[in-house]
Amino acid sequence: METTYETDVDIYEDPPLKVRLRKMVATSWKTLKSNPNLMIGSIILTVMVGIAILTLLPTASTVARYDPTELAVSERINGPSADHWFGTDKLGRDVYSRTLHGSKTSLYVGIGVAIIVTIVGVTLGVIVGYNRVADNIVMRVMDGMMSFPTLILALALVAALGSSLTNVIIIIAIVDTPAMTRVVRAVVLSLRERTYVDAARASGASTKRILFLHIAPNTLAPVIIQASIFFGGAILTEAALGFLGVGTPEFIPSWGNIISSGREFIRVGFWIAFFPGAFLALTVFAANIVGDGLRDVLDPRLRGEK
Amino acid sequence: MTTTTADSTISQTDSNTQSPLLEIRDLKVHFPVTEGFILQRQVGVIKAVDGVNLTVNSGETLGLVGESGSGKTTIGRAILKLENATEGQILLNGEDITQSTGNRLRDVRRHLGMVFQDPFGSLNPRMSAGNLVGEPLKIHRLTTTKSDYKRRVAELLKIVGLNSMMAGRYPHEFSGGQRQRIGVARALAAKPEVMVLDEPVSALDVSIQAQVINLIKDLQTEFGLAYIFIAHDLSVVRNISDRVAVMYLGKIVEIGSRDDIYNHPKHPYTQALLSAVPTANPELERSRERIVLEGDIPSPLNPPSGCVFRTRCPLATKECSTQLPELQSVSGNHRAACIKGDWYESKNPVPGSVSEET
Numbered sequence: 001m002e003t004t005y006e007t008d009v010d011i012y013e014d015p016p017l018k019v020r021l022r023k024m025v026a027t028s029w030k031t032l033k034s035n036p037n038l039m040i041g042s043i044i045l046t047v048m049v050g051i052a053i054l055t056l057l058p059t060a061s062t063v064a065r066y067d068p069t070e071l072a073v074s075e076r077i078n079g080p081s082a083d084h085w086f087g088t089d090k091l092g093r094d095v096y097s098r099t100l101h102g103s104k105t106s107l108y109v110g111i112g113v114a115i116i117v118t119i120v121g122v123t124l125g126v127i128v129g130y131n132r133v134a135d136n137i138v139m140r141v142m143d144g145m146m147s148f149p150t151l152i153l154a155l156a157l158v159a160a161l162g163s164s165l166t167n168v169i170i171i172i173a174i175v176d177t178p179a180m181t182r183v184v185r186a187v188v189l190s191l192r193e194r195t196y197v198d199a200a201r202a203s204g205a206s207t208k209r210i211l212f213l214h215i216a217p218n219t220l221a222p223v224i225i226q227a228s229i230f231f232g233g234a235i236l237t238e239a240a241l242g243f244l245g246v247g248t249p250e251f252i253p254s255w256g257n258i259i260s261s262g263r264e265f266i267r268v269g270f271w272i273a274f275f276p277g278a279f280l281a282l283t284v285f286a287a288n289i290v291g292d293g294l295r296d297v298l299d300p301r302l303r304g305e306k
Numbered sequence: 307m308t309t310t311t312a313d314s315t316i317s318q319t320d321s322n323t324q325s326p327l328l329e330i331r332d333l334k335v336h337f338p339v340t341e342g343f344i345l346q347r348q349v350g351v352i353k354a355v356d357g358v359n360l361t362v363n364s365g366e367t368l369g370l371v372g373e374s375g376s377g378k379t380t381i382g383r384a385i386l387k388l389e390n391a392t393e394g395q396i397l398l399n400g401e402d403i404t405q406s407t408g409n410r411l412r413d414v415r416r417h418l419g420m421v422f423q424d425p426f427g428s429l430n431p432r433m434s435a436g437n438l439v440g441e442p443l444k445i446h447r448l449t450t451t452k453s454d455y456k457r458r459v460a461e462l463l464k465i466v467g468l469n470s471m472m473a474g475r476y477p478h479e480f481s482g483g484q485r486q487r488i489g490v491a492r493a494l495a496a497k498p499e500v501m502v503l504d505e506p507v508s509a510l511d512v513s514i515q516a517q518v519i520n521l522i523k524d525l526q527t528e529f530g531l532a533y534i535f536i537a538h539d540l541s542v543v544r545n546i547s548d549r550v551a552v553m554y555l556g557k558i559v560e561i562g563s564r565d566d567i568y569n570h571p572k573h574p575y576t577q578a579l580l581s582a583v584p585t586a587n588p589e590l591e592r593s594r595e596r597i598v599l600e601g602d603i604p605s606p607l608n609p610p611s612g613c614v615f616r617t618r619c620p621l622a623t624k625e626c627s628t629q630l631p632e633l634q635s636v637s638g639n640h641r642a643a644c645i646k647g648d649w650y651e652s653k654n655p656v657p658g659s660v661s662e663e664t
Contacts, residue, residue, distance in 0.1 A: 010460060010469075010470050010471055011453070011456045011457055011460045011470065012436060012456065012459075012460060012470055012471050012472070012473035012474055013456075014474060015474075194427055195422050195423075195424050195427035195428040196427060196428050196429055196430040198383075198388055198422070198428075199420070199422060199428045199429075199489070199492070200430070200441065201386075201388060202386045202388060202415060202418070202419075202420040203415065203441055203442040203445055203492065203495075203496070204411075204412040204413075204415040204416060204442065204445045204446060204496070205441070205445055206412070206445075209445070214430050214433075217430075217432045218430070218431065218432055220432075
């Protein structure tokens with residue numbers, strides 16, 4: 001074996017951003033191609049996000065055709081036609097425009113909840129997984145929260161906090177956090193026994209460094225899967241709250257409150273509830289198959305990395 | 307032994323005094339065994355390490371050998387405070403490190419390095435080789451600028467025989483031997499004085515073992531490191547060690563220079579261990595006498611009275627169950643813990659005598 005120690009060594013430099021980005025795109029594309037679930041789900045979600053973004057822009061009327069709050073009392077409960085593709089509701093508002101604008105609310109809620117739950121759940125899960133005292137206190141509270149049916153707890157919180165878009169996001173996040181914490185905690189309990197955690201401790205790493213640099217990044221795969229499931233779940237919960245009339249206020253169209261307003265006319269005008277319902281079902285379906293696809297893609301690689 | 311002065315810092319190595327670099331005094335590491343769900347009560351104690359005294363001088367290699375469960379790994383982990391000592395002291399340059407916490411503990415660990423047995427589990431799969439090797443530099447703030455840091459990481463990789471351009475790769479892209487080299491580079495990063503090598507080659511291919519052993523030996527000459535080399539492969543230990551300590555059930559049963567242990571083993575357990583190693587010469591192999599031990603190592607939950615080895619010892623008599631054998635000098639620094647005065651001289655060939663050629 002050669003033992004020449006040189007001090008002037010080639011220094012490794014990270015490849016430029018452009019190269020790294022290109023590599024990332026290439027790997028993502030390969031992953032998508034190998035997994036039809038992930039592909040279909042991503043396409044549907046991308047279309048939904050595209051719609052939501054288009055309705056946000058000042059040119060929204062070119063896509064959504066009508067103002068979602070514009071009343072036309074003479075055209076109440078008209079079926080689908082060339083003018084009103086999805087028909088009109090009890091106040092003559094265009095259901096097509098309302099459904100498109102409703103996607104914003106649903107996606108806000110889905111993404112907002114997924115982000116909050118991930119941040120809070122991972123932070124709490126990592127801490128309770130590592131500290132037995134915190135574990136006993138926090139997890140008993142979480143158990144208490146989990147013992148309530150999701151919707152009942154959400155209803156109680158809406159009653160306490162009032163219903164606005166922000167509140168709905170916060171409330172659903174509160175309801176979902178215990179489940180995420182549990183998932184992360186379980187992963188951390190197994191990760192903390194890994195040799196590389198000992199190795200980091202032996203190098204002098206602080207507990208904070210070990211938790212957030214060595215343990216948290218390795219919980220990524222189950223967290224991403226869980227987050228995509230919560231994304232779909234949050235949209236459903238928001239719709240359920242809207243349907244019960246306690247979700248987002250009616251002047252903000254959301255799939256939930258459009259369905260709710262169509263409920264009483266289901267026999268004379270099925271379209272009011274049907275179209276937003278179809279969008280809702282499609283989005284939640286897409287979120288779930290993306291979650292399934294991610295599970296397939298992320299798990300075997302993790303097994304290979306051990 | 308010199309005593310610790312209040313303001314002594316471990317970084318000051320006083321070469322004039324004869325105080326050893328690392329000294330373990332009467333170390334005990336016990337693990338409580340508890341039962342019950344909410345109200346836990348202690349039902350027993352596992353004495354993983356039970357009263358061990360060791361010294362390591364700078365630049366020397368101490369081999370620790372013994373069966374699984376003899377406590378050799380626990381000693382290594384206790385030195386880095388990965389396990390807490392129940393009793394006893396571990397002195398690094400005269401300072402007791404068993405009670406260190408917080409920043410003091412971090413500074414203590416800068417002087418210690420550890421290489422782990424499992425090259426697959428000991429590297430965080432989400433960190434690149436460069437970041438793994440550079441982590442101690444960041445923790446102890448040993449480099450000031452980013453380019454300084456990168457140069458040092460590249461240098462470390464080069465020292466352990468890896469291409470410095472591999473810094474951007476992740477652990478799963480390396481082979482077992484390469485991963486262990488990364489582990490060695492990481493242990494070396496903070497320029498430690500003592501390295502604990504916990505079976506660093508037992509998970510590797512035999513051909514790779516020799517490479518890594520040679521690397522470890524070269525690094526010792528290069529940087530004057532003191533090694534505590536934990537292994538159960540007696541040939542490897544013979545190859546690398548200056549002194550060897552043989553452990554059985556949490557106690558040291560024999561300690562001495564390498565040649566004392568391998569050429570004149572005094573303790574019946576050491577003799578049995580050595581006779582279990584096959585030799586490469588078939589004629590010798592057929593003619594040599596083997597000491598076959600019966601049964602397993604007893605449970606450390608309930609160790610035998612008197613001499614812990616007496617349940618499997620071919621020489622054991624009644625006195626062995628009542629008398630506690632102390633380490634007593636055989637010749638010079640060669641000490642063994644056995645009450646049988648008439649030391650049995652083994653005529654077996656020395657195992658590992660062919661290992662230099664592998």
